[in-house]
Amino acid sequence: MRSLAEVQAEFAAALRDPAAATPDGIVGPDHEPAPRRFAVYRNNVIVGLVKALKGSFPAVERIVGEDFFQAMARAYVRAEPPRSPLLIDYGVTFADFIAGFEPAASLPYLPDVAWIERAWREAYHAADAEPLGADAFAGIGEDRLGGLTLRLHPSLRLVRSRYPALTIWKMNVGDIPVGPVDLNASGEDALIVRPAAEVTVRTVPPGGADFVAALEEGRTLGESAAAALAAERAFDLAANLAGLVGAGAIAGRVMDPEESVQ
Amino acid sequence: MTMQPQAIPSRAGVGLKPEHHQAIIETGPDIGWFEIHAENYMGAGGPPHRRLAEIRERYPISLHGVGLSIGAARPIDRDHLQRLKQLNERYRPGLFSEHLAWSTHDSIFFNDLLPVPYTEDSVARVSEHIDQVQETVGRRMLLENPSTYLTFVESTMGEIDFLTEVARRTGCGLLLDVNNVHVSATNQQTDAISYLDAFPMELVGEIHLAGYAPEDDGKGAPLLIDAHDRPIDPYVWGLYEHTIARAGPVPTLVEWDNDVPEWPVLFAEAQRADAVLARAQEARERELVAVAG
Numbered sequence: 001m002r003s004l005a006e007v008q009a010e011f012a013a014a015l016r017d018p019a020a021a022t023p024d025g026i027v028g029p030d031h032e033p034a035p036r037r038f039a040v041y042r043n044n045v046i047v048g049l050v051k052a053l054k055g056s057f058p059a060v061e062r063i064v065g066e067d068f069f070q071a072m073a074r075a076y077v078r079a080e081p082p083r084s085p086l087l088i089d090y091g092v093t094f095a096d097f098i099a100g101f102e103p104a105a106s107l108p109y110l111p112d113v114a115w116i117e118r119a120w121r122e123a124y125h126a127a128d129a130e131p132l133g134a135d136a137f138a139g140i141g142e143d144r145l146g147g148l149t150l151r152l153h154p155s156l157r158l159v160r161s162r163y164p165a166l167t168i169w170k171m172n173v174g175d176i177p178v179g180p181v182d183l184n185a186s187g188e189d190a191l192i193v194r195p196a197a198e199v200t201v202r203t204v205p206p207g208g209a210d211f212v213a214a215l216e217e218g219r220t221l222g223e224s225a226a227a228a229l230a231a232e233r234a235f236d237l238a239a240n241l242a243g244l245v246g247a248g249a250i251a252g253r254v255m256d257p258e259e260s261v262q
Numbered sequence: 263m264t265m266q267p268q269a270i271p272s273r274a275g276v277g278l279k280p281e282h283h284q285a286i287i288e289t290g291p292d293i294g295w296f297e298i299h300a301e302n303y304m305g306a307g308g309p310p311h312r313r314l315a316e317i318r319e320r321y322p323i324s325l326h327g328v329g330l331s332i333g334a335a336r337p338i339d340r341d342h343l344q345r346l347k348q349l350n351e352r353y354r355p356g357l358f359s360e361h362l363a364w365s366t367h368d369s370i371f372f373n374d375l376l377p378v379p380y381t382e383d384s385v386a387r388v389s390e391h392i393d394q395v396q397e398t399v400g401r402r403m404l405l406e407n408p409s410t411y412l413t414f415v416e417s418t419m420g421e422i423d424f425l426t427e428v429a430r431r432t433g434c435g436l437l438l439d440v441n442n443v444h445v446s447a448t449n450q451q452t453d454a455i456s457y458l459d460a461f462p463m464e465l466v467g468e469i470h471l472a473g474y475a476p477e478d479d480g481k482g483a484p485l486l487i488d489a490h491d492r493p494i495d496p497y498v499w500g501l502y503e504h505t506i507a508r509a510g511p512v513p514t515l516v517e518w519d520n521d522v523p524e525w526p527v528l529f530a531e532a533q534r535a536d537a538v539l540a541r542a543q544e545a546r547e548r549e550l551v552a553v554a555g
Contacts, residue, residue, distance in 0.1 A: 001416055004383045005335035011376065012367035025415040028479060029451035036480035037412040037449075040487060044374040052373070082371040085329025085342055088305050125305025154306070197309055 015042055016081070049077045052087045057094065057117045059172035060110060072101055088125050091118060109183065112165035113172070116201065119157035119192040123199045126155035131195040131248035137241070144255065146222025150215050151252035155194040158216075160209050162187040166201065195248025202247060207235030212244070268322040270295045270356035270468070272511035272543070274535035275324065276528050277519060283313045285525035290320070293532055295356065297324040297515050303353075304345050318353055324468070324515070325355035329371065332391045332405070333378035334364035347399045357468055357513065359404035359437045360395070362388065362425065379414035380424045385431070392432040404467045405429070406437040409445040409474075409488035421446070422460050429465050436462070438512075439470035440502050441494065445486040449479075454501055463509035471502055471535060472517040491520035494531060503538055510546055511539045 002010075002025065010023040021035075028034035050073040054061055061069040076097050082090045095114035104110050131153055137145065159165070164181055166188040171178045189209035192201050204212065207228035214224035221241075228235040244250055273294025296317055303310055317323065327346055330338065350358060363375035378384050388405075396403055407425060419427075425436055438461060447454035473492035479485040494502075494516065506512070516531045 001381075003335070004379065004381065004387055007379055007414060007416060008335055008364060008367055008376075012370070012372070015372060015376075016370070026412050027415055028412060028481070029449075029483070030481070031415075034412050034479065037485065040411045040485070041374055041376060045372045048373045082373065083369050085301055085331070085339070085366065085371050085373075086304050086345075087301065087371075087373065123308075125308045125310070128307035128311075155308075194308060197312060 014038070015045055016078070018042065018078075046074060046077055049082065049087075049090070050074060052090055053077075053094065056091050056121050057114055059117055059169050060098070060114050062172040063107065063110065063113065063168070064104065068103070072098065072104065075101065088121070091121070094118065109161065109163035109165050109168055112159065112161035112163055113169050115159045115161075116165060116169045116190055116192065119159050119190070120199050120201065123155040123157055123192045123194040126194060129154050129251040132245060132250045132252065134245060136245055136250060136253065140255075146220060146225070147255070148221045149218060149254045150221065150250050151254070152212070152216055153193050153195060153249050153251045155192075155199075156212075156216075156249050157192040158204075158209055158212050159190045159192065160187070161189070164188050166190040166203055169201070191244075191247060191249065193247050193249045200247060205236065205240060205243065207232030208240050208243070211235065211237075211240050212249075265318065265354045267354040268356050270322050270324050270513040272513055273539055274514045274516065274532040275322075276532050277326075277515065277517045278314070278317060278323075279518075279522050279528075280310070280313065281522050282525045282528065283317070287316060287320075289525075291525075291529055293321070293529065294536070295322040295324060295513065297326050297517075298353075298355075300325050300327040300346055300349055301329045303349060314353065322356045323353055324357040324359070324513070325349060325353065327358075327360040328375070329365055329373075330360050330391075330395070331364045331366040332360055332395070333362055333376070333384065333388055334366055334391075335387055336367065338391050338394055339366065343395060343398050346395075350399050350401065357404060358399065358401055359406055359468060361406045361408060362428075363408050375408055377408060377410045377412065377414070380417040380419045380421060382418065385419075385424060385427050389428050389431040392428065392434050396432065396434065402433060402435060404435040404437040406439055406470065407442050407446075409439070409442040409449075409486075411449055411485060411487075413450060422457065422462070426462050426465070429462070435467040436465045437468045437470060438463075438466045438505065438509075439472070440505055441470065441472045441474055441498050441517075442488060444495070444498050444501055445474050445488050448484055448486045451483070455504065458501060458505050458508065463505075466509055466512055469502070469505065469509075469512050469514040470517055471498065471514060471531075472519075474498075489520060490517050492518075493527075499534070502535070506538055506542045511542045514539060 014020040014023045022038040053073045095111045098114050099111040170176045189204045191204045210231040211224050211228035214227040225237045271294045275295035278296040278298050361375050365372050444454050471494050472490045475487040475489035477485045514535045518528050
């Protein structure tokens, strides 16, 4: 008689491979092998996981259509099944998978739209934190401003795209009307953050993505501004800082190692 | 926020859905309690926790895990068990339950409640896992009878003997899903009434009701799928009344997880279960009066 571990190893292998025969020892009430009954489980697994992806990537689905999405999601589920019972984490690698998914190659912006949707999902479930208000930097002399390090909001995500991916995403979640998009127009960098209950998605001004990326690494305001300026000559520190504060993207600041302000 | 655990009353509750949040907060329905799927609240923060905190201020909550894989031969995922413990501490649910099923193998999560052969080997593994769960979380859990679509030639005992033995070894209680009883009995061509009459009602801490999808097994026999996507079947309502007549009033949950209806439709299902429970409560009180007199 097979052990529990052996039964489950065979069951699991046959669940993963749609072409596999029904494992031995699985019967219906007539004591005969029951492939149709086994197929219920196989179907439940794939349908449930595809549904989870549909829930997380609505704009991707709207762009490619239901049937295409279904086929692409099924391929992903087979190639990269979840490794955790936390389905809210499933799909972390879906954008990368789409980038390598041959039938979607004609939509070069699609992976970036998927990254925005993934970032949205992460921001939604991220830890809560009270963002700093508009007066966060009031009374700090310019001489000390550059030495500050900022604690970015735990929900903050940045998605950089060579394409107008944010515009395309907005069109496909119903934020703005669907219209023609010039794929050769400049790329868009999206800042995703959930300061309170609502996830917000916005473009960052030129150099803003480099600025945020440097802040995320824990570099000071001065160092981060320098990095942004090096990448983009039009970078405007005051406007970017005001934009981040306005977005609720800053959760704290540290003047020097001795002082921490929430 | 420190909360006191709030007991689940012997009334009807429903599975909490984000779609219904606003209607619940705005109308404050007279409903006994809500049940949540633990895994939906394992993110660090955000709207799910905000909403749940609002509900928890107003109603008792029951915590129902769907991903612990208690029936697997492999060890329980310790990280996942810790997350369950933390949720228990955060929301202090009145009841805590999981399934007699497995869903993870070789680190792959299959996202389904997969069936367990009813053997001595399985009883031992499941009991070990439940001991570990109850010790870690620090409370008694309820184990739910599954919907099954097939049987294993390895099985050497019936489902009730299996559940009863696990409960005896671990001290856990049972969650009796009456829809699962009907689904499994139909699929295995056994008798649901006999099953319910043999079930150890003294161990039942909670009942589940839901709708199923009728299909066939390709050989002309019915094959019912535990779909949670429609109203409770009239026959299952009959089984429920039969159950309550035997067990007395027990907290009863209406589950509706797919094709979720508008709030009033789900609430009406709960009210119907509440009426069955209220009649059982009255009958019990009459008996007590008769005994006292």
